[in-house]
Amino acid sequence: MRNKIKRKQGDRLNWLKKVTVYFVYWLATGASAELLVGWDGGVVSESATNRTGISGNLWAGNLFEVDGNVGSTDGSFGSVYNGASATASAYEVRLSVPGSTDRVSVQVMNNTGSSLQLDQLHFDYAAWWSSSPLDVHVSYAYGNLDITDATPVETVSSSSALNGNTGDYEDFDVALAGLADSVLEDGQSATFMLTALNADGATSSGAFDNIAVSGALIVPADATLSVDVSAALHPILKTAMGTGLVYSWYADSMFADGEVSHIIQDIGLGALRWPGGTVVTFYHWDDLNGQGWTDSWNPAYDTANDQAPENYMDLDEYLAVIDETGADIMLGVNMSSGIEWDRETEAIAEASNLMVSCQSKGYDVKHVYFDNENFQPGNNYNRDDDNDGEAWNATLYAQQFNLYAAAVKATFPDAKLIANARNNVTGPAFLSEMQAMLSIAGTNIDLVDLHYYWQWDNASWDLWKTQLPMKRTGSSQTYQDSVEHADAIFSSEGYPDIHPVVLEWNIGPGPWTTDADHNNFKTALMQTEMHMQLLAAGVEVGLLYALEGNGLDPAEDKNVIRNGEPNATALWMWLFSKAAGKTVVSSSVSADGIYGLALQGGDGALAVYLLNKTDSDLTVELDLDGVDVNDISEAWRFLDGGDGEGELQQISLWEMGGNNRTTLKADTLNMILFNDPNPDEPARPEISSSVVMPISDGLLAGWHTASGDPDVAAAGISGELLTGSLFDVDSSAGSTDGSFGTSLDGASTEWTAYAVRGTNGSDAVVFSVVNRSGAPVRLDAIHFDYARWWADSPKDIALVVDSGDLDGVTNGTPVQSAADLPNFGKTGDFDDFDWSLSGLPDQVLAHNEEVWFRLSASNALTAWAAGAFDNIAVSGGTASTVTDLVLVEWRAETGRKYTVMETGNLVSNDWNAAVEMDVASPGTVSVPVELDSPRFYRLDIQ
Structure with missing residues (x-):
């Protein structure tokens, strides 16, 4: 989620405002206030102008009615509505006969057949001379409003005497909508009185003119x-909105600068689950290997695939994020390894030591979940790597639960212990298995975990739109219904204090993942209905899976963040942070x-x-x-x-x-x-700045060894490369020529390549370029190597603009393609390609803009025969001359307005807006500011 900015007028660069803000407490379009009835000095009694079905009367003082020689000439009723007569004729008032000559009364009558909302009383008034009445008291005189007769509305004052009787009278607009009742039903009327006050002379006059009442019909x-x-x-509770972490997915670099922790805290995630879902059934917290779904207790375990510690999140690193975010600990215990490999005593000791370790570091563990999806085949014990035919059942799970519960409670007696169960709460297996589990472990179970992925394999935007409301997969129940149903079962079994929680939920896979019209916002909006249903059911813990995915195509992303930046999901989560407590x-x-x-x-x-x-x-x-x-x-x-x-x-x-x-x-x-x-008060951010330097023509970003961040990039340029769903980096293949395409040196000659097949979801590599250099950047060409490995491998390739901020470039715009490429083998000097972007209507990324490209392979004879891309790069440079720009950065909060102010003189305190950002999503913001000399700058936050 990028933050974009609004430049001051006259800026020579191409800046785009990301988030618009309009906040007006007023009558909206479709219920707009309009002039209902008005008098402009030409008549007494009946109104001079009125809406159909609305009429009115005006009564002036009995010594003076209409003075045709004086009046307001501005042609408006108060300050809001034009159309009043500019001819001099007004309703003169003076204090010579209090209760008579000092007032004008107006009456509005509703015969529209509908209710009528009164909004404002508009009028012009002038104290002709310094001794004339300076103040006007507006009151509700009488009528059908459900308020007391003679109720004061407002007293207003003239700013000064007109020193004459004709001219531009002062405009007044007095609100009526704030009265205890301001609605006239059909056939009702209301009379308001305008009384002149505060005169030095009883015979010194002032005058009203252009009097009107505005409002709107109340349409259902x-x-x-x-x-x-x-x-x-x-x-x-705050734990009702959290997310899951997967320890083997998150390298140390992900949390190194505090940005991700800032996002978690800003959007209000109240709980973080560690070490993951099914991963918990394989992991050993004190002997992590980075192989999430591989158990080091398996005698066949191969240490050659172990990851370096910096490539995964260990317990201490998890607890550090807890410290940085203030989220609650949600800690997992592995029960599967012990029973699978006949090491139960060690496994229970491992769980006990985990609790002792947390306590020794000063942490209070409030929630502990015991294994994961013990009734699903992916669970470690159920996967049955020892081939003994054994698997979890309800009785065995409950018996083991009691053993591990004792180990946990010895250190944290008040921790809430979470068992897991089948997700279909209306099915017969759920009831029978819960009865078995509760009869054995009911006194130790506090919460029962359900996992919900909406419409697994069938999820789509169109299906969601037709489900009113959203329903659980294979059921007529909503998620609220299911949670409440489970609650009722626990109560009926004699455990009213046991409640369901949802430690994993999200949109399931389905047609949306390949729908070209789908986007991240649609996924996020679908998520909001699930979350609302879970809150409506009162879940104590609700965790969206997961914080960040692992190499997903952005079009399929449904996580909180992507590449360390907030996703669309993060924005709705921020709105729901207001619900906690x-x-x-x-x-x-x-x-x-x-x-x-x-x-x-x-x-x-x-x-x-x-x-x-x-x-x-x-x-x-x-x-x-x-x-x-x-x-x-x-x-x-x-x-x-x-x-x-x-x-x-x-x-x-x-x-x-x-x-x-x-x-x-x-x-x-x-x-x-x-x-x-x-x-909430806005935080005071730390601000950094640097002089904007131009980027010389050449390589902007390149990948040659791994997915994710570029291996090489110009200053201020970032990006991301994502591989297909079945592949990451193939270390047994690669181009050895050491160049990106034909013209850019610096690529690795080692065997690392991005494999692709003719299988949907594995046939492409997508990559992005993000410009945060402070100046516009021109994109010249895409450079890459490709090899069709075998005769059956994909022999055609194509490059398209997948999405982004290039003006006039629609998603899926083709750039270039090649066909009938020869088969080559897995290693060697791959074919080189340099494809120009000059055919696009826009090749320039402004600061904070990005673009995604997609390289795809097709026309394979078999679905599993692969080819590979390697040494992928984007070339270009700064698009125009850069002079006197400084890049200002700070960490922004969601929902704030940031303005960089500038002045040339601190003594005069004359500050002007240099750059405005109306609303920020959480994360680091960078904005270029033009430098004038001398100049001083400050950051205003609202």
Whole structure:
């Protein structure tokens, strides 16, 4: 997730604003206020202008009515509505007869057939002379509003006397929507009085002109969210939103600079599970090997494949991340290795020592999970590498659970112990197995782990859109239904304090992974409904799997981060960070396709979440029973944003009929926070800066030994290379010519290549270039080597622009291709290619922009015959002359507005905006700032 910036006017560079922000507390489009009835000095009694079905009356003082020789000439009713007469004619007032000559009354009558929301009373007023009435008191006189007659509305004051009786009178707009009742039902009326005050002379006059009432017809909302805060349902702990770590996937470099920990903390992940899912059934915490799915207790274990310690996350490194993020520990115990290899005593001691080690380091372990998916074939014991035919069953699992529970409780007696079970809670196996487990280990089990991957093998955007609401795979139940069903089973079996948790959940694989129209935002929005259902059920622990994947194509990514940067998923998680510590309260939505969740805090704050999964923009009314809305603290929308990566926008609300309303855009998640007494204060970031230097023409980024980050890159250029789902780097193959394509030297001659096959998902290598150099960068060409290994291997190759920020370049735009390549073998001097990008309508990446390319192989005679790419590089250089730019960097928080301010003189304190960033996603932000001499800069945060 990249942060982009808005440059000051006149900037000569091509900058693109990433996140737009509009926050207006006002009547929105579709319910806009309009002039209902108005008088512009030409008449008394009936209105001069009015909306159909609305009429009115005006009464002026009995000594003065219309003075046709004086008046306001600005042609507007107050400051908002044009169309008033500019001809001099006004309603004169003076204090000679209090209660008569000092006032004007206006009445609005509703005969539209609908309810009418009164918004404002608009008028022009002038104190003609310094002795004239300077103040105006506005009050509700009488009528059908459910408020007391003579209720004060507002008193306003003239800034100065006009010193005349004709000219541009001062404009006033007095709000009526804040009254205890400001809605006129059909057939009702309301009269308001404007009384002149504070005159030095009883015969010195002022005058009103251009008086009007604005408002809007109350059109029924498309849906109503009804909230009852008196009906509290479930407390939401911070552990209800967390994620899983896989120790063998995460190298030390991933957490080295603190960036990932900052993201975790910023978006509110409350629990981190370690060492992983199925990996826990193979790992040994004090003898890690980096081979996640290989058990070092297996007599056939080969140490040759062990990873260096810097390539995986050990216990101390996990605990360091816990310290940096404040997340709760979620620690796994391996029960499978002991029983698989007949080393149970050692395995129990291993679990005990793990707890002792954590305690000795000063950590309090609150949750411990025992093995993983013990009823699935991938589990270590069930995989049966010793070929004894044995596997887990409910009775055996419960017996072992008791043994390991004693080892854990000896050190952490208050830790909550998590057993795992089948996921189909409505199936007969779940009930019978839980009955067996509870009869043996019920007194030791605190929580039961369920894993949910929506519509495994069938997941798609179209399927999600048709499920109203989202249903569990193979069931008519929602995830909320399933969690509540499991809870009911535990209670019926005599264990009401045992509750289900979900230590793994996400969108399952399916057609979405190969759908060209799918994107990260769609995946993330689908995730939000699952999360809402789990919160509605009150899960104590809910962990999205996983923090980051392992070599996934970005189009298939469904994790929190990718390549160390926040994904679309991270944005919705930030919105749900507002839920922690609050209690789910009763709520319902009146329309299909809109799903709501409401939570109230002990401090009175109310968070409302609304998911609109329909194809239409819909208006929703918020009926918040028992809540006095004093403040709309935050209001956000999570939407596509146009690039498929997800975006946050602030949204507007308006009041109508005593309730707030907002517009839910199609396919969006919306969050509104009311009455938050303790808004988060922005952090003060550390700021670094460096002079922007041009990049000479040549290699920008290149890969020749590994996937992931480039092996070589120019300063300020980064990127990522991802391989197919069945391959990573093949160390038995590779090009030995030492060049990227034909023209760029510096590639490795060692055997490392990116293998591809004609199998969908394994037929391509995707790679990106990200420009953070501070200046625009021109992309010249893609260089690479390719070998068709065998006669049956893919003999055609093609390069396309997969996605990105190049203007006028659509996803999938072809660059070049080659066909009928000769077969070559696995090693040697691969064929060299240098494919120009000059045919693209845009070859320039602005600062913070990126582009993804895809190299694919096709036309293979058999699906398993491979070829390979090697020595892949992008060439180019700085696109224009760089002068007097400095790159400013800091670590940003989600939902903040950052502005780099500049001034040439600290004494004058005359600061101007140099660079604005409206909303940031979490992570490091870098912005180039033009330097003028002398110049001073500061960073403002809102």
